[in-house]
Amino acid sequence: MFLITGASSGIGAATARAAAEQGYRVVLAARSADRLSELATELGGADSALAVRCDVTEWDDQQAMVRTALERFGQLDVVFANAGFGATRGFLEESVEHWRSMVLTNVYGAALTIRATLPALKEARGHLLLTSSVAGRRALPGSLYSATKFAVTAMGESARLELNDSGAGDANRAGDGRHAVLLQAPDGRPRSG
Numbered sequence: 001m002f003l004i005t006g007a008s009s010g011i012g013a014a015t016a017r018a019a020a021e022q023g024y025r026v027v028l029a030a031r032s033a034d035r036l037s038e039l040a041t042e043l044g045g046a047d048s049a050l051a052v053r054c055d056v057t058e059w060d061d062q063q064a065m066v067r068t069a070l071e072r073f074g075q076l077d078v079v080f081a082n083a084g085f086g087a088t089r090g091f092l093e094e095s096v097e098h099w100r101s102m103v104l105t106n107v108y109g110a111a112l113t114i115r116a117t118l119p120a121l122k123e124a125r126g127h128l129l130l131t132s133s134v135a136g137r138r139a140l141p142g143s144l145y146s147a148t149k150f151a152v153t154a155m156g157e158s159a160r161l162e163l164n165d166s167g168a169g170d171a172n173r174a175g176d177g178r179h180a181v182l183l184q185a186p187d188g189r190p191r192s193g
């Protein structure tokens with residue numbers, strides 16, 4: 001099973017389509033329940049895709065997402081903590097509410113996804129992916145978004161240092177955010193958990 005946050009559009013939805021194409025059962029999480037349901041139907045319905053409404057900044061939502069996913073599909077092979085968004089550059093731009101929401105979603109939300117999924121991920125010796133960005137490797141002018149993605153880059157590295165050789169398979173990240181990594185089983189065939 002391949003769980004994706006931020007699956008209602010963009011990179012997350014594209015990754016869900018690619019994962020389903022490779023034979024994974026997918027769990028689609030985001031706040032837009034309607035869009036998730038449409039995508040779940042497109043990807044084959046109840047036997048192969050599950051739509052779960054989850055605000056990644058809410059710990060209760062994250063825990064419920066994992067519970068529901070495990071009840072439906074049993075084993076967590078890949079977790080893709082991808083939910084996130086940006087802001088207009090400039091430290092006088094955007095509202096402080098937008099900043100708060102962006103920091104909470106991009107940083108705290110990704111950390112909560114790791115925390116909520118880790119026990120099942122370790123059990124399955126699964127894979128963890130995070131979406132950082134070029135902006136998470138090189139500071140952009142006036143970009144608080146860039147700071148959040150530096151945090152995600154560090155989180156991926158921290159998770160890798162904690163988890164490799166300690167239960168989970170590998171912790172990786174989609175380094176520049178322009179692509180998502182679709183991992184395959186060691187024999188080269190896609191997993192179908």
Ligand SMILES: NC(=O)c1ccc[n+]([C@@H]2O[C@H](COP(=O)([O-])OP(=O)(O)OC[C@H]3O[C@@H](n4cnc5c(N)ncnc54)[C@H](OP(=O)(O)O)[C@@H]3O)[C@@H](O)[C@H]2O)c1
Pocket residue numbers: 005006007008009010011012029030031032033054055056057082083084085086105109131132133134176177178
């Ligand atoms: N596009 C790029 O060029 C680019 C480059 C580098 C990195 N990235 C990163 O790639 C990731 C995906 O972005 P995208 O380009 O695919 O943009 P997108 O189409 O706007 O997708 C963002 C996704 O995040 C979800 N999301 C936002 N806040 C959320 C919350 N609180 N809880 C749960 N889900 C939430 C959105 O769903 P709902 O609104 O339905 O909740 C949506 O599914 C982000 O982390 C972004 O920073 C993108």
